[in-house]
Amino acid sequence: MDEVIRKVVAMGLPGVILVIVMATTGLAGGAAIVSALAFLGGPAGMLGGIAVLGFTGVLGDLLTKIGLELFLMRIYEERAKTESVENLCREIDGLPLISTELKDKVKRIIEKKFLFVLVGRTGVGKSSTINNLLGSQVAKVGDYEATTMSATLYRHEINGLKLAIVDTPGLCDELEEVGNDQQYLELINSKTTQMDSMLFVSRLDETRVTSDEKRGIKLISENLGTKVWDYSVIVFTFANSVPASRYQEALDKRTELIRHEIAKYIGEDKAGKIPSVAVDNQSKTTPDGKTWLGEFFTKVFMRASESGSLPFAAAMKDSLTSSSGEARIDLDDKQKAEVNKKINKLLIGGLAYGGAVVGQIFGPGGIIVGGLLGSAVGLWMELDRRRNA
Ligand SMILES: Nc1nc2c(ncn2[C@@H]2O[C@H](COP(=O)(O)OP(=O)(O)O)[C@@H](O)[C@H]2O)c(=O)[nH]1
Ligand SMILES: [Mg+2]
Numbered sequence: 001m002d003e004v005i006r007k008v009v010a011m012g013l014p015g016v017i018l019v020i021v022m023a024t025t026g027l028a029g030g031a032a033i034v035s036a037l038a039f040l041g042g043p044a045g046m047l048g049g050i051a052v053l054g055f056t057g058v059l060g061d062l063l064t065k066i067g068l069e070l071f072l073m074r075i076y077e078e079r080a081k082t083e084s085v086e087n088l089c090r091e092i093d094g095l096p097l098i099s100t101e102l103k104d105k106v107k108r109i110i111e112k113k114f115l116f117v118l119v120g121r122t123g124v125g126k127s128s129t130i131n132n133l134l135g136s137q138v139a140k141v142g143d144y145e146a147t148t149m150s151a152t153l154y155r156h157e158i159n160g161l162k163l164a165i166v167d168t169p170g171l172c173d174e175l176e177e178v179g180n181d182q183q184y185l186e187l188i189n190s191k192t193t194q195m196d197s198m199l200f201v202s203r204l205d206e207t208r209v210t211s212d213e214k215r216g217i218k219l220i221s222e223n224l225g226t227k228v229w230d231y232s233v234i235v236f237t238f239a240n241s242v243p244a245s246r247y248q249e250a251l252d253k254r255t256e257l258i259r260h261e262i263a264k265y266i267g268e269d270k271a272g273k274i275p276s277v278a279v280d281n282q283s284k285t286t287p288d289g290k291t292w293l294g295e296f297f298t299k300v301f302m303r304a305s306e307s308g309s310l311p312f313a314a315a316m317k318d319s320l321t322s323s324s325g326e327a328r329i330d331l332d333d334k335q336k337a338e339v340n341k342k343i344n345k346l347l348i349g350g351l352a353y354g355g356a357v358v359g360q361i362f363g364p365g366g367i368i369v370g371g372l373l374g375s376a377v378g379l380w381m382e383l384d385r386r387r388n389a
Helices: 003-011 013-025 029-040 050-079 085-093 100-111 126-134 179-189 211-223 226-231 244-266 292-306 310-321 333-348 376-388
Strands: 113-119 152-158 161-167 195-203 232-237 276-278
Touching: 003 013, 003 050, 013 029, 013 050, 029 050, 050 085, 050 100, 085 100, 100 113, 113 126, 126 152, 126 161, 126 195, 126 232, 126 292, 179 211, 195 211, 195 226, 195 244, 195 292, 211 226, 211 244, 226 232, 226 244, 226 292, 232 244, 232 292, 244 276, 276 292, 292 333
Parallel strands: 113 161, 113 195, 195 232, 232 276
Antiparallel strands: 152 161
């Protein structure tokens, strides 16, 4: 661990306050210490000494280099190894000078809760995809009557990561009573800062963007805000329903079509960057002979990591690097290299994150990503409350 981080960790709350004061006020040296003491409401031994005074120099340097966000994540991640997560979350809630959004991010890194949302027309394979991702039959498949707007949240814990996947039936369906989705969208909207990725699910073997999908894209863009597309991935199901000879072409064409529809709200440039991936819920492979789970993981991981979901990438690191047992998700060398590069670049930001090397993904029974779970506890409780209301 970096020496500076180690020192701040050893200081506990006073150390955190000192870091925040320096980052948000630009104060340094004795002035920063005096100010931090004021926030702490009295003399705190560790901040009083000359040792700390001299320390503010190197502290400031590292802060400039990696930024407050990464610094705080790193400190709390380290402290969570020896202190209760519950107490730390309470401490974080009470921190001065920083936004609620930043607090949420820092809490997420120690709680290891992640939220994914699946949207798509009924019947495209959302539930099947969730089951494949989580490696267990948690979602009910083939329910064509699920055209109500009640969202379902599936929770699953994998290697200590708490994943929540929200299945949103109806969002892309032509409904008689559309009255509900406003309320529902507002609800999701209030949680978007906690959403790690939104998966837009559509069939690969179709030739058009259907009117329900267009409506879904419009609803999402207008209600969740266009930013939601920054961390979305387009997932094409029924990959094997397309002949192998036409697979790549179909994937390119379908991607282009969906992106074009989304572009109406965010522009072609941004839409052109939304990644897509093909899966087939009845098979381990796609028509190109590749195992799709690895590609899927890589795409979602990269996207969630890019979209400012540093906590996700950070928490993922341990799962990615565990080395016991057989991996449930196999990454090929290229995928491993990509994920490695991302983890090392993102997490580290110059800081000793320890040069993670992706070995295998999620040991026995493990894996990844699918949905939305964690931060979702709030969403889940809210949905539950409304459902029962
Ligand atoms: N061949 C094939 N069938 C699929 C695929 N995904 C889902 N299905 C089938 O399509 C039907 C609807 O799937 P479901 O997961 O319930 O869709 P949802 O309404 O979006 O949740 C079920 O009969 C699934 O077995 C896929 O990728 N390939
Ligand atoms: Mg379903």
